[in-house]
Amino acid sequence: MAKAPTVEDVAALAGVSRQTVSNVLNTPDIVREATRERVLRAIDELGYRRHAAARRLRLRRSSAIGIRLDPYVGGVSGVVLDRFVHAVTERASERGMRMLVYAARTPAEELDRLSELWEGSEIDAAIITGTVRDDPRVRTLDAQGVPFISFGRPWGEDDIADPLHLWVDVDGAAGTRAATAHALSFGHRVAFFGWPSGSGTGDDRERGWREAMADAGADGPRLVAEESVPTAREAVTAALAAGFDADAIVCVSDSLAVGALVALSTAGRSIPVIGFDNTPTAEALGFSSVEQRPEDVATAILELLMGPTGDVVVPRQVRPGAAHALIVPELVVR
Amino acid sequence: MAKAPTVEDVAALAGVSRQTVSNVLNTPDIVREATRERVLRAIDELGYRRHAAARRLRLRRSSAIGIRLDPYVGGVSGVVLDRFVHAVTERASERGMRMLVYAARTPAEELDRLSELWEGSEIDAAIITGTVRDDPRVRTLDAQGVPFISFGRPWGEDDIADPLHLWVDVDGAAGTRAATAHALSFGHRVAFFGWPSGSGTGDDRERGWREAMADAGADGPRLVAEESVPTAREAVTAALAAGFDADAIVCVSDSLAVGALVALSTAGRSIPVIGFDNTPTAEALGFSSVEQRPEDVATAILELLMGPTGDVVVPRQVRPGAAHALIVPELVVR
DNA sequence: GGAGGGAATTTGAACGATCAAATCCCGCGT
DNA sequence: ACGCGGGATTTGATCGTTCAAATTCCCTCC
Numbered sequence: 010m011a012k013a014p015t016v017e018d019v020a021a022l023a024g025v026s027r028q029t030v031s032n033v034l035n036t037p038d039i040v041r042e043a044t045r046e047r048v049l050r051a052i053d054e055l056g057y058r059r060h061a062a063a064r065r066l067r068l069r070r071s072s073a074i075g076i077r078l079d080p081y082v083g084g085v086s087g088v089v090l091d092r093f094v095h096a097v098t099e100r101a102s103e104r105g106m107r108m109l110v111y112a113a114r115t116p117a118e119e120l121d122r123l124s125e126l127w128e129g130s131e132i133d134a135a136i137i138t139g140t141v142r143d144d145p146r147v148r149t150l151d152a153q154g155v156p157f158i159s160f161g162r163p164w165g166e167d168d169i170a171d172p173l174h175l176w177v178d179v180d181g182a183a184g185t186r187a188a189t190a191h192a193l194s195f196g197h198r199v200a201f202f203g204w205p206s207g208s209g210t211g212d213d214r215e216r217g218w219r220e221a222m223a224d225a226g227a228d229g230p231r232l233v234a235e236e237s238v239p240t241a242r243e244a245v246t247a248a249l250a251a252g253f254d255a256d257a258i259v260c261v262s263d264s265l266a267v268g269a270l271v272a273l274s275t276a277g278r279s280i281p282v283i284g285f286d287n288t289p290t291a292e293a294l295g296f297s298s299v300e301q302r303p304e305d306v307a308t309a310i311l312e313l314l315m316g317p318t319g320d321v322v323v324p325r326q327v328r329p330g331a332a333h334a335l336i337v338p339e340l341v342v343r
Numbered sequence: 344m345a346k347a348p349t350v351e352d353v354a355a356l357a358g359v360s361r362q363t364v365s366n367v368l369n370t371p372d373i374v375r376e377a378t379r380e381r382v383l384r385a386i387d388e389l390g391y392r393r394h395a396a397a398r399r400l401r402l403r404r405s406s407a408i409g410i411r412l413d414p415y416v417g418g419v420s421g422v423v424l425d426r427f428v429h430a431v432t433e434r435a436s437e438r439g440m441r442m443l444v445y446a447a448r449t450p451a452e453e454l455d456r457l458s459e460l461w462e463g464s465e466i467d468a469a470i471i472t473g474t475v476r477d478d479p480r481v482r483t484l485d486a487q488g489v490p491f492i493s494f495g496r497p498w499g500e501d502d503i504a505d506p507l508h509l510w511v512d513v514d515g516a517a518g519t520r521a522a523t524a525h526a527l528s529f530g531h532r533v534a535f536f537g538w539p540s541g542s543g544t545g546d547d548r549e550r551g552w553r554e555a556m557a558d559a560g561a562d563g564p565r566l567v568a569e570e571s572v573p574t575a576r577e578a579v580t581a582a583l584a585a586g587f588d589a590d591a592i593v594c595v596s597d598s599l600a601v602g603a604l605v606a607l608s609t610a611g612r613s614i615p616v617i618g619f620d621n622t623p624t625a626e627a628l629g630f631s632s633v634e635q636r637p638e639d640v641a642t643a644i645l646e647l648l649m650g651p652t653g654d655v656v657v658p659r660q661v662r663p664g665a666a667h668a669l670i671v672p673e674l675v676v677r
Numbered sequence: 678g679g680a681g682g683g684a685a686t687t688t689g690a691a692c693g694a695t696c697a698a699a700t701c702c703c704g705c706g707t
Numbered sequence: 708a709c710g711c712g713g714g715a716t717t718t719g720a721t722c723g724t725t726c727a728a729a730t731t732c733c734c735t736c737c
Contacts (some may be wrong), residue, residue, distance in 0.1 A: 015722095015723055015724085016723070016724065017723080025687090025688045027687085027688090027723090027725090028686075028687065028724095028726090029561055029685085029686060029687080030727075031724070031725060032685095032725095035725080039684085039686095040685075040686090042686060044685080044686085058459070058462035058463045059723085059724075060463065060464050060722085060723050060724070061405075061465045061691090062396045062397075062399035062405065062464060062465075062722085062723080063396075063400050063722070063723035063724045064723080064724055064725080065396035065692095065724095066400050066691095066692050066693065066723080066724075067692055067723080067724045068692085068724080068725075069692070071395075073443075077431055078429045079429070080429060087425075087623075091425050094412060094444075095412045095446055098444055098445065098446040099446040102445065102446060102456070107443055107465070108443070108445075109441055109442070109443060109444075110428075110432055110442050110443075110444050111432065111436065112429055112433040112436060113439075113443075122436075125392070128347065128390065128392035129392045129394065129395040130347065130394050130396060130693095131395045131396075131441070135384075142522060187614075227519070236627070267627050267628070269689065274608075289421075289624070290623070290624050290627060293572040293598070293601050294572075294601070294605070299555060303465040313496040314703080315722045349692095349693055349694085350693070352694095358719045359716075360718080361695090361717085361718090362714065362716070362717065363717080365694070366695095366715095366716085369695080373714085373716095374716090375714090375715060375716090378715080378716085393693085393694070394692085394694070396692085396693080396694095397693035397694040397695090398693080398695080399693045399694090399722095400692090400693080400694075400721095400724090401695050401696085401703075401722055402694085402695075402722085410680080425729075448713090464723095497698095512702070562713060674679050
């Protein structure tokens with residue numbers, strides 16, 4: 010393959026100077042119509058394309074965003090993040106941004122990777138996912154001055170009214186509220202199958218169920234299991250043996266929903282089970298589930314990071330009211 | 344955040360020249376011990392890191408590889424690719440390479456994205472996945488001189504003995520052979536549940552079943568369905584109504600396996616079903632499945648692209664015997 | 678016909694790294 | 708004491724783009 014043409018080559022062919030070519034590409038309106046067309050023709054003829062590295066060097070801007078690819082941990086979830094990463098890649102591309110991915114197994118390793126990328130000027134910003142209470146990444150990135158945003162709200166330390174960093178999250182409580190409202194159409198005893206208390210996400214989703222039940226003047230049992238199909242199955246099997254009964258079960262995740270379904274089916278019972286995440290498994294097995302709309306999350310993330318339409322990461326003031334977005338999920342009934 | 348330090352800053356602090364700093368980083372052995380340590384100390388003190396764009400510009404090499412993120416299409420599969428992308432990101436990082444991802448919905452769009460990246464010198468090579476017979480991407484990338492490798496063999500046009508491009512694939516026939524051998528322990532009537540003929544992958548996997556059956560002197564029925572749980576379920580339900588019977592079913596994918604399981608369960612039947620892909624769903628529902636080992640595929644891909652240990656993409660001669668790798672999958676029994 | 682002025686275009690410099698060639702340094706042999 | 712050799716280090720040039728300042732162009736108006 011021949012050497013790629015440069016602005017200089019295009020300029021020579023069009024009979025103009027380097028800078029005019031640059032202007033045609035960056036500020037077309039200051040170039041005279043006739044000239045512009047001549048240059049565009051030359052660009053087209055040579056198949057010219059800006060050399061990304063040269064541009065980045067000069068502009069002191071990489072136009073790239075770093076995001077972690079989660080390790081495969083097995084289990085039924087994870088698809089939400091994969092969809093999110095895909096969506097954010099699409100949206101970023103529309104704004105002339107690239108997505109640079111990295112792999113990390115621990116938060117510490119993730120910070121190493123991010124420092125590398127940031128200090129090497131490979132990325133203009135970072136997107137972190139799965140934030141937890143007192144997330145070390147938030148502290149460190151802030152200290153390093155890395156523009157970043159999280160998919161997942163900052164459980165605990167900071168607040169919607171007084172945000173410390175940008176974030177976008179899914180309104181879990183709204184999701185389980187919708188799920189519970191639907192479940193109530195099968196009877197008033199709607200159970201909640203959640204994770205052990207303490208996780209922000211899990212507690213939030215449980216709150217939705219509690220609120221919807223209170224609104225309906227109903228009440229129902231609460232089951233608990235760790236996030237995995239086998240543990241969920243055991244928990245429900247044990248509960249059934251102990252006399253558990255309900256008209257429907259709202260679950261904190263599709264994994265627990267699958268476990269519940271398997272346990273019920275084994276016990277020869279059949280009541281509606283509603284999951285969370287709307288994973289392919291939910292679709293495959295045909296149970297209802299709450300859809301997180303990762304595509305909307307992606308859009309919101311880029312808007313907070315780059316403004317409504319910009320194509321540059323703007324290190325914006327984190328100020329109340331414009332520092333976060335809460336996406337309302339949607340119940341998919343099956 | 345202050346401006347990032349440059350080689351010049353480090354040089355000043357260490358009392359040496361720019362180039363010596365560069366040498367410490369790139370060819371440490373030609374720098375005198377004492378000098379090297381002084382420079383390293385300065386680097387450390389300033390927290391210096393090479394500016395990636397400047398380096399790429401000068402080296403005329405991006406040290407990045409492009410790979411597509413598949414759109415979310417629903418269905419039970421896709422996890423294999425996600426695991427693969429994650430693994431290749433890890434391996435690439437170990438060799439000092441970055442992974443740049445892009446989204447595309449069609450092969451044509453993928454080629455557009457890749458041309459952009461390649462012509463803009465943003466990537467040194469590309470990895471394409473899911474090749475089909477007469478894949479347009481192979482032709483075009485070859486014509487453009489883009490170094491690339493595919494996860495998926497070039498069904499049809501070219502051959503192991505006379506390769507036209509680099510590829511790595513999973514030996515599907517070996518997978519179904521193993522699955523069938525295991526299935527035969529339940530009885531000699533082992534059915535195969537596959538896709539309609541014509542897809543390279545599907546035919547390859549069917550061949551494995553056929554061979555294993557022939558070896559055992561057994562024979563069994565063959566069912567067909569498109570790749571989706573509902574169609575699979577319908578196909579099996581219909582077959583059962585028509586008197587279908589078998590001691591076990593070997594499936595071309597986990598989707599079909601799930602469909603078969605649902606149909607069997609609904610009909611009150613229970614025979615072993617073996618899937619392919621070892622997706623989380625297989626794990627969740629507890630059926631055996633063939634594991635594709637995407638991590639091994641990732642390793643093989645980078646070895647073909649960059650040599651056994653190199654950290655540069657070497658546009659290597661595509662020559663018989665060194666142009667491909669066939670990964671042997673593993674049956675996970677549950 | 679020439680001055681004035683704004684738009685269009687060109688030139689010089691810079692971004693930060695590395696290669697290639699030039700220079701420096703030091704010990705050694707004569 | 709001087710020159711030589713070879714390793715260590717420095718200097719100059721370059722990668723391709725864009726910014727800033729300088730220059731040229733073209734039209735209007737007196």
